[in-house]
Amino acid sequence: MIKTRLCDLLGIEYPILQGGMAWAATAELAAAVSNAGGLGIVGAGNLPPELVRQQLRRTRELTHRPFGANVPLFTEGVEETLQVFIDEKVPVVTVGGGNAGPYLGPLKRAGILVIPVVASVALARRMTRLGVDALIAEGMESGGHIGDVATLPLVPQVVDAVNVPVIAAGGIADGRGLVAALALGAVGVQMGTRFICTTECQAHERYKQAIVQAHDRATMVTGGYFGHPVRSIRGPFVHRLEELEKSGASEQEFLSFGTGALRTAIVEGNIEHGSVMAGQCAGLVRDIVPVKTLMERIVAEAEAIIRSMAGLLKS
Secondary structure, rough: OOOOOOHHHHOOOEEEOOOOOOOOOOHHHHHHHOOOOOEEEOOOOOOOOOHHHHHHHHHHHHHHOOEEEEOOOOOOOHHHHHHHHOOOOOOOOEEEEEOOOOHHHHHOOOOOOOEEOOHHHHHHHHHHHHOOOOEEEEEEOEEOOOOOOOOHEEEEEHHHHOOOOOEEEEOOOOOHHHHHHHOOOOEEEOHHHHHHHEEEOOOOOOHHHHHHHOOOOEEEEEOOOOOOOOEEOOHHHHHHHHOOOHHOOOOOHHHHHOOHHHHHHHHOOOOOOOOOOOOOHHHHOOOEOOOOHHHHHHHHHHHHHHHHOOOOOOO
């Protein structure tokens, strides 16, 4: 069995976290991942506080194992959402999309493990100085809001720069990705896109199929000109964003056009007028399976690779 210090830190069986994707990471998905031995994470982005509370309580009804919650720091009303996390005694909180420093004190005093998502060595160092429990180093291959450094060079640099456990994210969808992350010095992985294509995920079937049908160059990044790069699968909506960006539209016009687009795709299944956020690993996702099946497949593949690689050493 693959076991790292991340398993001991979080009280989980396998060193695998599920990304806290807005609208897709509901109680059903988070509980399924936790029940399968990983750390399921409820995505609270864009949800009103009372709905977040309902999701957290529903997760507790579905699993007795550790789970986490996530909120992007640019979310409107983030302070209220974090207070819900505290009130509901969420064991683990992941945050991204900004500087978590101002919010660490209340979370830590509540006994919550705090794991920020970072896209640079500088931010990793800053978060470590503030006393976070671990870091998620996320490369630009990931879906949704991204940084500008790829996973392969980012993860080992972050590992070398800090003294807390580092979790790799971005472009990981199978056991090969897990082994590669461990080889880079990470203690585990976080996966988002791969977990969308599971039976427990409540994302619309059309959203899932868009990922299953994706190929290696199916995604593109928009919003970089305005400092808000987002990776999504190519389609009418994303191409319209690209046109706005190239035509000199204002930042306000660009952002207004994209408001609510993720919900439109994930919840309503309107992938023509919505944003199908997904990572570059979408090309590796070929089926929709139960979470338990996926977790067992990833771990078995990783274990087999580690065993076979031992044979490469010759005396």
